[in-house]
Amino acid sequence: MKIPRAIKIGGLKYRVKIVKKIDNKDSSGETDTRKLTILLHRDHKREALEVTFMHELFHAINLNLEEKEVEYLAMAFYGLLKDNPRLFKNGR
Ligand SMILES: [Zn+2]
Numbered sequence: 352m353k354i355p356r357a358i359k360i361g362g363l364k365y366r367v368k369i370v371k372k373i374d375n376k377d378s379s380g381e382t383d384t385r386k387l388t389i390l391l392h393r394d395h396k397r398e399a400l401e402v403t404f405m406h407e408l409f410h411a412i413n414l415n416l417e418e419k420e421v422e423y424l425a426m427a428f429y430g431l432l433k434d435n436p437r438l439f440k441n442g443r
Contacts, residue, residue, distance in 0.1 A: 352404070352432070354369070354400065354401065355367055358389075358408070360411045360412055361411075361412065363387055364387065365382075365387045365388060365411060366389070367388075367391070367404070368388060368389070368390050368391070369390075369391050369393045369400070370391070370393060371392075371393050371394070378392075379391070379392050379395060379406075380392065380403040380404070380406060380407045382407045382410040384411060384414060389404070389407045389411065390407075391403050391404055391407070401429065401433075402425060402426065402429050405426075405428055405429045406421055406425035409421045409424045409428075
Protein backbone atom coordinates (compact mmCIF):
# COMPACT_ATOMS: atom_id res chain seq x y z
CA MET A 352 0.00 0.00 0.00
CA LYS A 353 1.19 3.46 -0.83
CA ILE A 354 0.28 5.79 2.00
CA PRO A 355 -0.53 9.11 0.33
CA ARG A 356 0.48 12.53 1.63
CA ALA A 357 -3.15 13.62 1.27
CA ILE A 358 -6.46 11.85 0.82
CA LYS A 359 -10.00 13.04 0.18
CA ILE A 360 -12.64 11.70 2.54
CA GLY A 361 -16.23 12.87 2.19
CA GLY A 362 -15.09 15.72 -0.04
CA LEU A 363 -12.51 16.96 2.50
CA LYS A 364 -8.80 16.80 1.87
CA TYR A 365 -6.89 15.32 4.80
CA ARG A 366 -3.13 15.67 5.08
CA VAL A 367 -1.42 12.44 6.10
CA LYS A 368 1.75 12.75 8.14
CA ILE A 369 4.08 10.11 9.48
CA VAL A 370 5.36 11.54 12.74
CA LYS A 371 7.67 10.54 15.58
CA LYS A 372 5.30 11.63 18.34
CA ILE A 373 1.55 11.45 18.88
CA ASP A 374 -0.09 13.29 21.78
CA ASN A 375 -1.91 10.19 23.02
CA LYS A 376 1.06 7.97 23.84
CA ASP A 377 -0.99 4.77 23.67
CA SER A 378 -2.15 5.53 20.16
CA SER A 379 -0.57 4.48 16.86
CA GLY A 380 -2.47 7.12 14.93
CA GLU A 381 -4.69 10.12 15.32
CA THR A 382 -7.34 11.76 13.18
CA ASP A 383 -8.23 15.40 13.63
CA THR A 384 -11.42 16.24 11.78
CA ARG A 385 -11.02 19.98 12.49
CA LYS A 386 -7.45 20.31 11.30
CA LEU A 387 -8.06 17.66 8.63
CA THR A 388 -4.97 15.71 9.53
CA ILE A 389 -4.21 12.05 9.94
CA LEU A 390 -1.08 11.35 11.96
CA LEU A 391 0.64 7.96 11.91
CA HIS A 392 3.39 7.02 14.33
CA ARG A 393 6.55 6.22 12.42
CA ASP A 394 7.86 3.55 14.79
CA HIS A 395 5.77 0.82 13.29
CA LYS A 396 6.54 -1.90 10.85
CA ARG A 397 5.16 -1.28 7.40
CA GLU A 398 2.06 -3.47 7.70
CA ALA A 399 1.20 -2.06 11.13
CA LEU A 400 1.49 1.43 9.70
CA GLU A 401 -0.85 0.48 6.86
CA VAL A 402 -3.44 -1.01 9.24
CA THR A 403 -3.23 2.13 11.37
CA PHE A 404 -3.77 4.26 8.27
CA MET A 405 -6.85 2.21 7.39
CA HIS A 406 -8.03 2.54 10.99
CA GLU A 407 -7.74 6.32 10.89
CA LEU A 408 -9.59 6.42 7.56
CA PHE A 409 -12.61 4.82 9.19
CA HIS A 410 -12.48 7.34 12.02
CA ALA A 411 -12.48 10.13 9.43
CA ILE A 412 -15.29 8.50 7.45
CA ASN A 413 -17.58 8.19 10.47
CA LEU A 414 -16.82 9.79 13.82
CA ASN A 415 -19.72 7.95 15.42
CA LEU A 416 -18.28 4.48 14.95
CA GLU A 417 -17.23 2.74 18.15
CA GLU A 418 -13.55 1.92 18.52
CA LYS A 419 -14.19 -1.82 18.19
CA GLU A 420 -16.18 -1.21 14.98
CA VAL A 421 -13.30 0.81 13.56
CA GLU A 422 -10.89 -1.98 14.52
CA TYR A 423 -13.03 -4.58 12.81
CA LEU A 424 -13.59 -2.55 9.64
CA ALA A 425 -9.92 -1.58 9.37
CA MET A 426 -8.72 -5.16 9.65
CA ALA A 427 -11.44 -6.45 7.31
CA PHE A 428 -10.79 -3.88 4.58
CA TYR A 429 -7.03 -4.06 4.99
CA GLY A 430 -7.19 -7.81 4.43
CA LEU A 431 -9.62 -7.46 1.55
CA LEU A 432 -7.46 -4.93 -0.30
CA LYS A 433 -4.19 -6.66 0.51
CA ASP A 434 -5.43 -10.09 -0.53
CA ASN A 435 -7.11 -8.78 -3.71
CA PRO A 436 -4.67 -6.21 -5.10
CA ARG A 437 -6.34 -6.17 -8.51
CA LEU A 438 -9.76 -5.35 -7.11
CA PHE A 439 -9.80 -1.77 -8.40
CA LYS A 440 -7.99 -2.32 -11.67
CA ASN A 441 -10.03 -2.00 -14.83
CA GLY A 442 -11.22 -4.97 -16.84
CA ARG A 443 -11.74 -8.58 -15.84
ZN1 LIG B 1 -9.21 4.35 16.87
